[in-house]
Amino acid sequence: MKPRQRKQYFRNMKRSDDSEREKRRKRRRLIQELGEQRIPYLSPADPGFQELWDSSYAGLALRQSSALPDGLHERVQSALITFQRCGCLLRDLVRVRDRDVFTAVSRALVGQPGYTYRYLDTRLFTIPWHCEGEEGQKDEKEKPCCDSDLRDACKALWELNQFFCSDVTQQTNARGVKRSRSDTENSEDTPGEGMCEESVKDRLLEEKQEKEKKEEEEEDSGQGCSHSSPPSSTPPPDVAGLVQFNMTLINYMDPTAMTQLKEEPYYGMGKMAVGWHHDENLVPLSPVAVYSYSCPAEPKNEGVTEKDGEEQSKDKEKETETEGEGTSKEELKKEREGLEKEEVQKEKACWRVGLKVAWDIHTPGLALPLQSGDCYYMTDDLNRTHQHCVLAGDTARFSSTHRVVQCCTGTLDYIQKRCSEALENLHTDPEKNTKSLKSLLPSTLQHIEDIHNEVEFEWLRQYWFQGRRYARFCSWWTKPMEQMEKDWKEMERMTQLLLDVVEDENTAQENRRELADVLLNALTDRQQHRQTWRDRCQSSLAQALAAEEAPADRPYWSNEDPDMPLPFDLSEIISRVESLLWRM
Numbered sequence: 001m002k003p004r005q006r007k008q009y010f011r012n013m014k015r016s017d018d019s020e021r022e023k024r025r026k027r028r029r030l031i032q033e034l035g036e037q038r039i040p041y042l043s044p045a046d047p048g049f050q051e052l053w054d055s056s057y058a059g060l061a062l063r064q065s066s067a068l069p070d071g072l073h074e075r076v077q078s079a080l081i082t083f084q085r086c087g088c089l090l091r092d093l094v095r096v097r098d099r100d101v102f103t104a105v106s107r108a109l110v111g112q113p114g115y116t117y118r119y120l121d122t123r124l125f126t127i128p129w130h131c132e133g134e135e136g137q138k139d140e141k142e143k144p145c146c147d148s149d150l151r152d153a154c155k156a157l158w159e160l161n162q163f164f165c166s167d168v169t170q171q172t173n174a175r176g177v178k179r180s181r182s183d184t185e186n187s188e189d190t191p192g193e194g195m196c197e198e199s200v201k202d203r204l205l206e207e208k209q210e211k212e213k214k215e216e217e218e219e220d221s222g223q224g225c226s227h228s229s230p231p232s233s234t235p236p237p238d239v240a241g242l243v244q245f246n247m248t249l250i251n252y253m254d255p256t257a258m259t260q261l262k263e264e265p266y267y268g269m270g271k272m273a274v275g276w277h278h279d280e281n282l283v284p285l286s287p288v289a290v291y292s293y294s295c296p297a298e299p300k301n302e303g304v305t306e307k308d309g310e311e312q313s314k315d316k317e318k319e320t321e322t323e324g325e326g327t328s329k330e331e332l333k334k335e336r337e338g339l340e341k342e343e344v345q346k347e348k349a350c351w352r353v354g355l356k357v358a359w360d361i362h363t364p365g366l367a368l369p370l371q372s373g374d375c376y377y378m379t380d381d382l383n384r385t386h387q388h389c390v391l392a393g394d395t396a397r398f399s400s401t402h403r404v405v406q407c408c409t410g411t412l413d414y415i416q417k418r419c420s421e422a423l424e425n426l427h428t429d430p431e432k433n434t435k436s437l438k439s440l441l442p443s444t445l446q447h448i449e450d451i452h453n454e455v456e457f458e459w460l461r462q463y464w465f466q467g468r469r470y471a472r473f474c475s476w477w478t479k480p481m482e483q484m485e486k487d488w489k490e491m492e493r494m495t496q497l498l499l500d501v502v503e504d505e506n507t508a509q510e511n512r513r514e515l516a517d518v519l520l521n522a523l524t525d526r527q528q529h530r531q532t533w534r535d536r537c538q539s540s541l542a543q544a545l546a547a548e549e550a551p552a553d554r555p556y557w558s559n560e561d562p563d564m565p566l567p568f569d570l571s572e573i574i575s576r577v578e579s580l581l582w583r584m
């Protein structure tokens with residue numbers, strides 16, 4: 001990098017450091033101001049829970065485990081354990097506010113062959129799921145891409161996906177009918193009885209905090225699948241049509257193996273496995289379906305349902321009251337407090353999904369406990385208007401989160417087409433075995449250089465950053481990535497040809513300046529991104545990973561590599577093009 005460029009680069013870095021520091025300061029202040037005070041949230045045992053759910057969280061639906069066929073539970077649960085056993089579930093080294101962090105949960109993406117999912121600057125590649133009756137995805141040698149255990153596991157998730165596709169559609173349609181009827185009966189949303197009454201003073205404080213929290217949330221990232229609100233102005237999908245989930249992101253976490261989990265800061269809901277977030281990159285208004293499987297640490301007390309638990313605690317309360325006859329009020333109060341604490345402890349032992357209305361600290365939050373095998377759906381615009389988090393229970397837990405991911409730029413098919421588009425501009429003379437560019441139109445070359453950067457930074461480096469984690473258990477991506485690297489190498493050749501044209505004194509002056517501009521922009525971007533990926537690969541967290549998971553800074557080559565038309569480090573070329581432009 002030239003000294004001037006480097007200065008600018010570091011100035012930008014400093015600016016973003018400053019704003020990061022400012023955001024962190026705001027966040028600390030908000031938490032300080034909240035002090036011991038917390039925004040209320042409701043759980044099933046709290047009065048007004050159902051009313052709050054109906055009025056402020058209507059897009060959330062719980063499907064208790066009994067709604068799924070028994071056999072499906074068995075297959076899905078053993079599939080999740082297979083993924084874990086095969087080492088497919090790994091913590092992602094993602095980027096949050098320019099910092100490298102490991103997600104608390106270990107993850108794998110399973111779904112449509114050739115699809116990817118991008119979150120927190122990380123592109124995950126699907127392990128392809130296998131459809132019923134089909135032999136499984138084959139690689140180019142017609143060999144199955146993964147072993148038979150993994151194939152069966154993928155098949156089970158596909159089966160669960162099929163169940164969700166039809167069940168979510170049915171549930172949404174049924175609720176749609178119910179809601180439109182009740183809408184005409186009672187057009188006003190009534191807040192639940194559990195809503196808090198605030199004093200004017202509290203309210204003013206809250207408004208101030210809300211403003212700050214709003215700013216805070218803009219950059220709050222929970223390592224879920226987003227850090228920003230998805231766009232709102234897109235047409236609603238046809239609710240009567242069948243929902244097509246195209247992939248599932250599997251999560252796993254054993255809280256006993258975690259040294260520190262963050263406390264939920266606003267409501268005091270407990271330890272978070274996944275912080276507050278909106279799911280990112282989904283088709284607008286599409287639903288999300290989640291299967292929750294908590295592995296029992298010890299033999300479960302079968303037959304005790306949520307409801308039973310609640311009834312039991314009420315009975316206990318009654319007993320205490322009768323027992324309490326003759327005891328002092330003080331003792332009674334203590335006893336009740338003890339019971340409430342016990343209740344809270346019991347509740348926090350269970351995995352829960354937490355929900356809150358985005359940009360709102362007046363509406364109480366909602367914490368929904370999930371028994372093993374329970375599923376929940378987030379429908380309508382819940383993901384846009386609300387944020388969710390996952391609250392860790394006492395035992396290890398898997399979840400399979402099915403999504404309709406917006407894939408227009410995220411499939412292998414898409415990027416292969418882009419590569420072909422770029423390579424179309426390369427002409428090979430078969431006799432002389434020389435190469436040249438067909439068109440020298442600046443817009444065409446700009447387009448090609450954009451593709452070049454997209455292939456390198458959105459696909460190749462993303463893939464290799466995740467080390468050999470894919471190839472270890474599934475060969476599906478191996479050949480396509482090799483081919484993509486070959487195509488990219490051809491694009492390096494094309495950039496070199498463009499450089500030749502730009503540096504050729506015989507090229508018409510006007511055209512030359514335009515082309516030099518195009519080239520300089522592309523190379524500067526490329527150089528900066530290469531540096532970012534180098535830094536990511538060399539971070540202390542990345543270095544601490546085991547060899548087979550360690551990030552590879554690939555493609556990387558030395559200046560002496562006879563195969564490569566341009567050097568890895570572009571600073572010298574950038575200087576040349578810059579001074580050429582100065583002289584024009």
Ligand SMILES: O=C(O)CCC(=O)C(=O)O
Nearest residue numbers: 224225251290390399401
């Ligand atoms: O595990 C869950 O219940 C949800 C996880 C989640 O929110 C996510 O992966 O985006």
Ligand SMILES: [Fe+2]
Nearest residue numbers: 224225278279
């Ligand atoms: Fe999520």
